[in-house]
Amino acid sequence: MDIAILIPLLAATVQSGTPILYATLGEIITERSGVLNLGVEGIMIVGALTGFVVSLTTGNPWLAFFAAGAAGCLMAAVHGVVVLLFLGNQVVSGLAITIFGLGLANYFGTPFVGQAAPGFDPFALPILGNIPALGEIFFRHDVLVYISYLLPLAIWLFLYVTRIGLNLRATGEAPVAARAAGIGVVAYRWLGIIMGGFCMGCGGAYLSLAYTHLWTNNLTGGRGWIAVALVIFSFWRPQRAVFGAYLFGGIMAVQLRLQASGTTIPSSLLLMLPYTLTIAVLVFSSWRRGSTGEPAALGTTIEPRQ
Amino acid sequence: MRRVCTGIVAALAVCLFMGQAVAEDLQVGFVYVSPVGDAGWSYAHDQGRLAVEAMDGVSTSFVEAVAEGPDSERVILNMARKGYDVIFATSFGYMDPMLKVAGQFPDTVFMHCSGFKLADNMGNYFGRMYQARYLSGMVAGAMTESNTLGYVAAFPIPEVIRGINAFTLGVRAMNPEATVRVVWTKTWYDPATEKEAAKSLLDVGADVIAQHQDSAGPQEAAQERGVYSVGYNSDMSQFAPEAHLTAPIWNWGPFYVATVEKVRSGEWQAEATWPGLAEGIVDLAPIGDMVPQEVKDQVMAKMGAIKGGERVFVGPINDQDGVLKVAEGETMSDEELLGMTWFVEGVIGTTQ
């Protein structure tokens, strides 16, 4: 592959990785507090629809973006109610959130099909956008991509530098000890769920406001599940999520470009590629490393104080 | 518990009452393979249904997202049992299930879209979309400068392959040097993936993007890169005002209305109908202003000829590898078209 193809390929990688990156970061925050949320797909699609509808009616993409995040919070809060208030099983509740969210979005979304909403358009960043190669790959996207460059750093700072982040991680690692130390563990889990939901909703909105400016049923197309997988792939570290998301986006972009350049490999086999590679990387990395960084109390329920 | 019981009784009563109220109406049912919210195939059929709904003395309903196979048999059976007079099933995989049900309900009219089987009370129909695709290919062929065109396609089934072939024949009629590159997305409506597929084609040098997808994702990709695009299903120019050359479009309404009218007047017969441009079931969206007038004239002339009976798939036609498939002077039969699984010369891609 020569350079003329490589640069647009990498630029496409960044873009198709971005919605997954938002969602992965959201799931990382949530899981760091000890809560597994398998509802990413459902939360993303509700975010996507909310963003689209708000943008269509108000014409304000920023408002739409934050509305999508808020919708993500709401959906995540349902998960919170079930697993934190009613101590339900996290795996099953997440799955239910996915089913519920897909149903909800498709139920209300039909009238908005076939319309175009205002959204975010790509623009080159001054100076940075003019750097040869790198500029085209990284700095000629829409503003939500630029935000996604800063987000991992912000989340890393939050988790590792701030007091709140420290307590949140403690809740995910050792809730009993954390509680004994006077940390309001349930409140921190709520925080993890809500912050995570916001990012997931934004990831959905990226699909309907920036990647495309369209709405159809099942818009998210399984990207939420990929995000869940990438959390483990990135060992629960925000900085590694970037690589995971771009790797996955990259394989998807390569798969399509292989076809465009006239390969004779059947497309069904090419479509297996991203998933096979995810498994391969996952197996290899968990096998090689002793500890994966999984929060010790992930998926556990916190018993109420007697 | 008592409330639940009264609820059920009330529901039954409502059903009975409604059944009586519309007893004199002709009831028409539609079965769709995807949600109406797919923005494309099922949406287009549902627009046709709305035209039927607007008729006097006719009421319609539909069931969406029905999987091919046993699910569809149950849905069609359910409609027949509920006394629907005409049932339209709009996906290939509904053919055998519908045939089964048709045998049990001789008084109901069954219409199957995109298949080939017939019964005394079951007809089949499809639209010759490939005619409009050919015309859109002519426009695209005239506008390309790189001689590479991109085609974002959903699934390698005959309908899609036929469309790609007709498009390519149209392109090569205007520009014998041009090639059409195909990317399969394996989705009908996933705007992000489809847009990405269009971009991958643009990256290998395509400067016109056509699509057999329900979403306008590929249109957006063309618009952003400042190249041209050909839509599908309906006029997609609102999504890409500067890129959108034209679009082959569906217009099921007149056909559905005419069929229901025939059933009502007792003139309906079970037959295979494959209407096209001449009957208005497929059409070409208005051609954009960027297209030179002489190209428009050529396309319109060809459209007139096709409406007058000229065929699209006329020999000599070579396949992708240059092997002669249709000899000089021969035309492909409808049956051959219905089962087309090979690409014509000029297409780059695989049919798997």
Add this chain to the structure above:
Amino acid sequence: MPGMRIIKRQEPLGWRSCLVLLVAIGFSLALGGGLLLVRGVDPVAAMGTLFVGAFGSRYGIEDSALKAIPIFLCSLGVALAFRLRVWNIGAEGQYALGAIGASWLPVAMPDLPAYLLLPSMITMAVVAGGMWGAIPAFFRQKMRTNEIIVTLMMNYIAISLLDYMVYGPWKDPASYGFPMTATFPPAAVVGKIGTTAYSWGLVHAFVLAVLIWVFTTYTRLGYEIKVGGANVRAARYAGIPYDRLVIGVMFLSGALAGWAGFLEASSTLNRLQPSIMANYGYTAIVVAWLARLNPFYIAVASFLLAGLRVGVESLQLDMQVPAAFGLIIEGLVLLSVLAGGFFTTYRVTRR
């Protein structure tokens, strides 16, 4: 909550847990009704239509029962893995592999006699589905890979594989290029019981359920699953070969889903085609959990959820409610039953 105290119940709730279940279902139906109101649909009439469509007639019951078979078998398998605390989200893919495995012989050697064809189809389906379950289990035990993700990714791979087979090597030349295999020969079809509409698949499901029940309740291995699920360390300490147990149980879990794939291909579709994938594998997880992993309750829950799918069709036809309403109800029921489970293990008192 201020002024409230949450106390773990000392003895099980007994019959009142049924009440909790009913209240939870009622609550979700009420919420669903609210969503119908938003669209201007009369919720009471709609729920009536839903119920009548699913269970209100002989046809409805037949359809729901037939639809319940694949959900039931997948769920039975999923429940087995869940019992061991292994999160098998991959029933969908294991079901696909079962269908692929079952379709190989009728496509390759359609002339085999029934007494050879059917058993070997089942064997192929069980082995293919089982392997698809055992692979993530192997990774889980040997490389500490998370089974949720691997089973999930393998679903996508399985569906692509199925696509590849029916679009490529197995495509019926007489199908006008459409992605499906040729219709199976009669010898490869699991038929109907006598003149009824019920397929022998129902009997398969029943027999398998009894076998699983006996297996989990009366055998040593069943006991080991229970211990292994409750406490891995205790299991290892008691000398239970935990790694092999997990891989074996996941094989069994996948095999059951594979059997469901076999039945669906052989009995309902009579061929392999992409529409065989109908999210049974995911619904199975919902069912398994609603039924608390108990085989008998799984039967009931799969019948109810199959009925929901069937009933929603009537709801669409009669009242033009979108298909997505079924998903909403499914999600809501699961969420509220899950939340309701709280009241069976805890009680809330005033301080």
